[in-house]
Amino acid sequence: GSLPRPSIRAWPSWMVPANSTVTLGCSTSAGEVNFRDIKKNNVPLESLPSPVSQEGLAEFHLSDVKTSDSGKYTCECYRIMSPTRMSLPSDVLLLLVTGNFPKPSLKAHQRGEVTAGENVILQCQKPRHLTESIMFALLKKGTSTPIKLQGPVGMETAFFLPSVTVSDTGAYSCVYYQTRAPFWASEPSDHLMISVTG
Template sequence: MARFLLTDLQASNSGPYTCEYYRREPPQISSQPSDSLLLLVTGEFPKPSLQAHQRGVVTARENVTLQCQRLNNSFESVMFALLKAGAAEPIRVQGPAKEKMDFSLRSVTVSDAGNYSCVYFLMKAPFWASEPSNHLEITVKDKTERESPKMAETGVGTVELTLIVIFILLFILGVFLIYKYTRCGAAPNKMTKCSRSSKDPQEQRTSVQPGKESDDLSMAITSCSPALDKASQVSRAEEPHTVTYAELNTRALREGLSRQMEQPLETCVYSTLKG
């Protein structure tokens, strides 16, 4: 193997190159020439533009079309070459064409991702070439990459996230049912019925004329029993302090009424009690 170093390249160095080897001792028989290698020295023509028909990220196994177009097409047909950063030689060479050329990359893989550019050049001597176009980045995403980067980092999938949401909803529902039962769970038959009056108990006693009737009425109007259940006591605590609860003794009322009917009619004073 031999290496040939070419330094300080100029546009005149453009063209096809071949190599061969031969014996140093007689008979000096040489080999057949190698395949030709076209060397292009860029910079003689204005740079073209490179565009992709697909925008954004390309999925693996899809087809990608890149179009290289030159700005000045006043001279003869030229050849177009597609370049990739890091590659020692053009990816594709196609032509001839006057204005533009499409390069199709079929069934792309992750290895096809990278920065691409293109040039155009003359097909014969002096093989002048244009400046390379601006780089165009191609990103290829594998089909197996379905999870987003954040989900992949945390290790939480769609199923796990759904279960977490269901658990939170069930917890909230349970708290609501417990709260509702504690507020409204008391049986209505345990509530004691009491009459309410806006007047003070002292005012009630003084508004009635003294006599036998007052004794009966005092027997009829009794305070509510302190043995009320807790739910009733809680509801009373919420009432204003000016409200008085009482329980009517219907038996004492009937007895007082019968005694009044037996006695002769006398002058009576009536008082209205606000219930």
Template sequence: MDDSLTGLCAGRGNRMTDETLPKPSLSARPSWIMPPKSNVTLQCHTSTNDVNFALRKGNVPVEFPQSPDSTEGMARFLLTDLQASSSGPYTCEYYRREPPQRSSQPSDILLLLVTGEFPKPSLQAPQRGVVTAGETVTLQCQRPDNIFMPIKFALLKAGAAEPIRVQDPAGKETDFSLRSVTVSDAGNYSCVYFLMRAPFWASDSQPSDILLLLVTGEEGVPRRGDYTTGNLIRLGLAAIIVVIMGAFLVEAWCSQKEPPRGSV
């Protein structure tokens, strides 16, 4: 997640760990930023077989039921009815089932955020939300004036499991720059802000007002700067084919106009 999280799981005790076991990965579905009373699945994955998994919040082991669709090498922990107290840094690890029963190193930290403890921010686009493909668009997220604790901002896009960007503010706002946008960047954007330390509060369960970003320009239509050698060759071949087809059509039309041989 962020370098500032690396110290959150210090002092984990003196458990025997096996340096040869690959570190597992931990992800959240549908996202690591969730509204209260919702459900989230934390997925711990490793390429090592015949292992048992464990989930921790900070330094404390947590007991969540594994989903029935967990598979060999993949444990899915279902967290239901999320509350503000569910927010925090999570890691997972795994243990060999057979002796020697040593554990892996912990996964990288996943910061789970449950929104709703701060007022929602605002999100604005100086270009009024309409840009041309290839341009840079800046989306500005701004928190209310009455927040004085150190926070970070996250830019969200509808349908994306992970935030598009996470960054520090400049004062009470931050600018998210999307460079060389394409039509795939079009969509509904919002933002949230959150504390990077306990109690890991985040802004309102309704993020900022939705901002619809429109990107003009058709996919597949070459724009200035797109005329590479490959494109020129394809355009040349297409032109030759059109000329040949035109010659055949002219020949056929002329043959129909000629009088039959032997006629007066």
């Protein structure tokens, strides 16, 4: 019998600027376990210790991240008993370090204030010369995960925010990133302020 599959997440976000610090948290419902390692693209990160966890949570700290730290991360846990029990790998966490490509532009079809209940369309456009397989992500300041992820239509993508509410007020930006190794990501676009009135 294997241990339950752990889960993995990143703080403050899975998309961060270069030279920042990221904490990868691995958690399990199995109680007291050892977390063997964090793997990046199926290769264990040698430099990180394997913490013993009483509460089923282990944190791995990546400091001063570089764009080369972008990639797919998983974690595993085990229990030293007779026989040793291993878990399956966690689901994959994609970690992106921004700054490898020039920033896109973000425009709104509506200008200024928007009334609650309206639909908002935000258009993100990448520079002309990039052709490889990419995705676009819509970000909102103060949230740790992207609002939306979408593939491109030509050089751009349109993010559709239906029936906006006052809570959708905020500063938005977008990035684009490679969907294959080395998973390079752009600088975020300039912020675009959306103001929703009740």
